[in-house]
Amino acid sequence: MTQPLASVQWDKELDQLILIDQTRLPRHIEYLFIRTIEESWEAIKSLQVRGAPAIGMTAAYGLYLGIRHAQNASRRELEQLITEQASYLASSRPTAINLVWALERIKTKAFNHPEISPPELIQLVLEEARLIQQEDENVCRSIGEHALTLFEDGIGVLTHCNAGSLATARYGTATAPFYLAQEKGWNIKVYADETRPVLQGSRLTAFELQQAGIDVTLICDNMAASVMQKGWIQAVIVGTDRVAANGDVANKIGTYGLAVLAKAHNIPFYVAAPLSSIDLNTEQGADIPIEEREGTEITHISEIPVAPAGIQTFNPAFDVTPSHLVTAIITEKGIVRGNYKQGLAELFQNHNIVELQINEAK
Numbered sequence: 001m002t003q004p005l006a007s008v009q010w011d012k013e014l015d016q017l018i019l020i021d022q023t024r025l026p027r028h029i030e031y032l033f034i035r036t037i038e039e040s041w042e043a044i045k046s047l048q049v050r051g052a053p054a055i056g057m058t059a060a061y062g063l064y065l066g067i068r069h070a071q072n073a074s075r076r077e078l079e080q081l082i083t084e085q086a087s088y089l090a091s092s093r094p095t096a097i098n099l100v101w102a103l104e105r106i107k108t109k110a111f112n113h114p115e116i117s118p119p120e121l122i123q124l125v126l127e128e129a130r131l132i133q134q135e136d137e138n139v140c141r142s143i144g145e146h147a148l149t150l151f152e153d154g155i156g157v158l159t160h161c162n163a164g165s166l167a168t169a170r171y172g173t174a175t176a177p178f179y180l181a182q183e184k185g186w187n188i189k190v191y192a193d194e195t196r197p198v199l200q201g202s203r204l205t206a207f208e209l210q211q212a213g214i215d216v217t218l219i220c221d222n223m224a225a226s227v228m229q230k231g232w233i234q235a236v237i238v239g240t241d242r243v244a245a246n247g248d249v250a251n252k253i254g255t256y257g258l259a260v261l262a263k264a265h266n267i268p269f270y271v272a273a274p275l276s277s278i279d280l281n282t283e284q285g286a287d288i289p290i291e292e293r294e295g296t297e298i299t300h301i302s303e304i305p306v307a308p309a310g311i312q313t314f315n316p317a318f319d320v321t322p323s324h325l326v327t328a329i330i331t332e333k334g335i336v337r338g339n340y341k342q343g344l345a346e347l348f349q350n351h352n353i354v355e356l357q358i359n360e361a362k
């Protein structure tokens with residue numbers, strides 16, 4: 001198996017962030033060398049780096065890039081700068097809670113160490129960013145292990161958008177069981193979509209799974225119903241940008257439609273969600289801010305117009321799948337189903353939970 005490309009890397013020697021420019025995949029594998037907080041913000045905004053955990057990691061490193069010059073600031077000035085720079089980064093994209101989660105985690109860590117000097121505090125911010133990235137790989141692997149208990153060798157699984165290795169430190173969230181199934185010698189037949197608005201399924205998921213030697217078939221979004229009707233899909237698994245406290249799930253536009261289709265075909269619909277994507281402060285899906293992006297994403301493909309000039313557009317990047325359509329939420333701490341409000345809250349109360357109702361979830 002080819003080692004998947006690392007979408008986010010910290011270059012210790014040159015003190016810079018290296019990102020794969022995901023807008024250029026699959027035709028070009030190009031790297032961006034990020035040295036300022038503004039470049040970090042722009043890379044997130046423009047989807048050069050995307051996927052909720054990868055956005056969180058980029059923001060974490062971006063925060064360091066935005067404060068590293070302040071070696072001579074007073075402790076108070078540095079804390080003020082951290083707060084301002086974190087707010088700036090948080091404004092880059094509104095839906096993925098991982099962004100805010102990573103920034104808040106760093107702020108909490110930094111502000112809880114009043115004894116250290118400004119230069120030490122700056123290093124602490126970088127260390128925390130690196131820790132977030134390292135932990136993410138384990139988190140994804142653990143999600144994959146739990147998800148695999150729901151799958152069997154030989155099944156067909158549909159995934160939407162890219163919740164893959166490119167969206168995380170490694171393995172992906174929704175794709176983690178595919179990588180782990182491959183390690184076990186299983187053949188899971190993956191179907192990938194999101195062929196509009198920004199083709200994350202075809203450009204990214206199809207690319208990374210093919211590179212890894214995983215059995216992947218690309219379909220257009222409007223083929224999902226037909227493929228389900230043929231009996232080729234035994235499960236749907238998607239990632240998420242934010243899960244509300246009641247289990248409603250925000251993910252790439254088109255996810256809700258797949259959940260409705262899965263229900264109609266009696267196919268389980270799973271959401272792979274690290275705890276960093278679960279937002280207990282947002283009560284329900286209707287409260288999740290949904291990003292609307294430029295209409296050019298749908299009037300053009302690779303800068304070629306595919307719609308009449310001047311046409312009105314509506315281009316929400318995400319939709320919300322109500323929790324009643326979600327068969328289970330798979331986290332690194334276990335599988336939650338049924339009463340999401342209670343189950344999700346319990347995940348945060350007891351960090352030693354290994355699995356929740358894992359047997360019933362089979």
Ligand SMILES: CSC[C@@H](O)[C@@H](O)C(=O)COP(=O)(O)O
Nearest residue numbers: 050051052163167239240251252
């Ligand atoms: C593990 S990534 C989870 C989500 O961020 C992913 O499924 C998704 O919807 C990404 O949308 P995108 O518009 O590409 O940022």
